[in-house]
Amino acid sequence: MSVAAxxxxxxxxxFLLDEGRYEEWLKLFAATGRYWVPLSKSQDEGDxxxxxADEDMNLLRLRIERLASGRAHSQQxxxxxxxxLQQPMLIEQDADASEYTFRTAFTYAExxxxxxxxxxxxxxxxxxxxxxxxxIRLKRVNLVxxxxxxxxxxxxx
Numbered sequence: 001m002s003v004a005a006x007x008x009x010x011x012x013x014x015f016l017l018d019e020g021r022y023e024e025w026l027k028l029f030a031a032t033g034r035y036w037v038p039l040s041k042s043q044d045e046g047d048x049x050x051x052x053a054d055e056d057m058n059l060l061r062l063r064i065e066r067l068a069s070g071r072a073h074s075q076q077x078x079x080x081x082x083x084x085l086q087q088p089m090l091i092e093q094d095a096d097a098s099e100y101t102f103r104t105a106f107t108y109a110e111x112x113x114x115x116x117x118x119x120x121x122x123x124x125x126x127x128x129x130x131x132x133x134x135x136i137r138l139k140r141v142n143l144v145x146x147x148x149x150x151x152x153x154x155x156x157x
Contacts, residue, residue, distance in 0.1 A: 013136070022064040025156075032137060117151055121141060
């Protein structure tokens, strides 16, 4: 499995989100996967500070089930999203090549009715090898303006 395959996984992840294919998206995560949007890009993993979002696999499943149910009042009408990614950059690799960490600058737009929310920042994807495939162990979303008062984010920047 090469770095190119990992980069493809990062692009595929954004594509699946944009298409609303949340179940397929969730399968890209490792069993211990985490989706995290800290309040600051200097916030360390594992600290007890508040976060914008900090979801393990159980919480992600619940969120996706809620979106799929049609009972999510905040999603009537449904929101749509679009991710625009720069080329992911490899920033760390362990010695046996079973874990890679990438940094990817992004622009994210979320639209609901006439309202459009635009967010900018960078992702940190920690990808871990599971057999012949890589899965997402961590998706960290570092927003440029995370410490600002943000409107409600409905989907997955």
